[in-house]
Amino acid sequence: MAETPGEPRRWRRRGGDxxxxxxxxxxxxxxxxxxxxxxxxxxxxxxxxDQQAVDLSAKxxxxxxxxxxxxxxVGRDLLLRCVYGLRVSLLAGLxxxxxxxxxxxxxxxxAGALGGWTDRLVMRAVDTLSSIPHLLLGIFIVAxxxxxxxxxxxxxxxxxxxxxxRIVRAEVLSLRGRPYVDAAVSGGASRWRVTVRHLVPGxxxxxxxxxxxxxxxxxxxxxxxxxxxxxxxxxxxxxGTLAQSxxxxxxxxxWWPTLFPGLLLIVPTLALAGLAGAWRDRLNPRxxxxxxx
Numbered sequence: 001m002a003e004t005p006g007e008p009r010r011w012r013r014r015g016g017d018x019x020x021x022x023x024x025x026x027x028x029x030x031x032x033x034x035x036x037x038x039x040x041x042x043x044x045x046x047x048x049x050d051q052q053a054v055d056l057s058a059k060x061x062x063x064x065x066x067x068x069x070x071x072x073x074v075g076r077d078l079l080l081r082c083v084y085g086l087r088v089s090l091l092a093g094l095x096x097x098x099x100x101x102x103x104x105x106x107x108x109x110x111a112g113a114l115g116g117w118t119d120r121l122v123m124r125a126v127d128t129l130s131s132i133p134h135l136l137l138g139i140f141i142v143a144x145x146x147x148x149x150x151x152x153x154x155x156x157x158x159x160x161x162x163x164x165x166r167i168v169r170a171e172v173l174s175l176r177g178r179p180y181v182d183a184a185v186s187g188g189a190s191r192w193r194v195t196v197r198h199l200v201p202g203x204x205x206x207x208x209x210x211x212x213x214x215x216x217x218x219x220x221x222x223x224x225x226x227x228x229x230x231x232x233x234x235x236x237x238x239x240g241t242l243a244q245s246x247x248x249x250x251x252x253x254x255w256w257p258t259l260f261p262g263l264l265l266i267v268p269t270l271a272l273a274g275l276a277g278a279w280r281d282r283l284n285p286r287x288x289x290x291x292x293x
Contacts, residue, residue, distance in 0.1 A: 022278070029274025036268055040090060043083045060254050070256040073249055078242075078260055085237040086264045092149055092238075093218035096156035100218075101211035103157065104164025109203060111165070112172025113195040123169070126162050134159045135224060142230045152231045156218045164210045171203040205283050212276045216269035223265060239265050 055075030063070045069078035111122040129137075138155040145151035175181060175198070184194050219239070225231035226240025234241055239261045246257035 022281070025274050026278045029271045029278075032267060032271040033275060036086070036090075036271065039083055040087045043080070044087070060249060060257075062254075063256055069260045070254075072242075072245065072257050078257060081237045081242060082239070082260050082264050085239045085242050085261060086268070088149065088232065088236070088238040089219045089222055089240070089265075090215075090268070092153050092156065092222040093215045096153045096160065096218040096222075097211045097214040099153070099157035100161040100214055101164055101207055104161035104210070105168050105200070105203065105207045107161065108165035108168025108170075109172055109195060109200055112169040112176070113191065113199055119169070122165075126165055130162050134221065138221060138225060139228070139230055142225055147231065147233045149232060152222050152225055155225065156221050160214055160218060160221070164207060164214070167210050168203045168207055171206050172199050175199050175202045209276060209279050209283065212272060212279065216272050219265065219268065 053076060055071075058067075058071050058075040059073055061067055061071040061075075067077055067079065069082055072078055072081065107122060107126070111119045137159050141155040141158060142151050145154075181194060181198050184198060189197075222231055222238065223240035223243065226238050227244045229244065232238045232241055234245065242261040243258060246261070249257045
């Protein structure tokens, strides 16, 4: 069946529309990420206010010009509390994602490079740990320590490296068949040298992408633990503790103490997902070209 003259033009127009949509999504995600970073870095020092200051005469005030996010049940400014909570949740997510990424990259690279029984043993251990729900295992780890930021970071890091290990192992197995790796082995390079000089640098982009995608996951995990009362202490602001302390206000009909911490969890997640999607398309240009047809 012959193509009509208008079909290639329609395909190109559709591809251009999709490229325009991806560009708009990338710019919006980058703008939101920059705005969040500026808020976390600049609002606390510029505000010059105590986030723990109690004013019972101003409790549960709705959003206004003086209190854009309203106040909580003891009169504390919710905007400042949410920014401090976002700072703590982002710190926990970033550090946990970095630690999980390093651990998963090391385990996956070792399994893929060594192969044989080592690979089988490591991957069976990964499968066994993956069968345990992350939240349940995280609760068990956090329960071993006093409430604080670092037990949550350790908990998230130890329960979220498994997916990175799988991704890195699969990429290492793919790289082992490349001609430049065969040439290095034929030239007498040791297994360690091949792994460090050729395999690990080749998997770093994929490992970095997995770590970026892990940041919002770690934030949600930290918020869930804090919401359950097992993460940060109740007096320390994080998005999870703010949502937990707002339950009574929500039942009384005061929606703002719950809405704004929830939004500050959802918005960074969408922004990071948009940035990670652009990174994924850049790593896989063949997939990007297929999507524009």
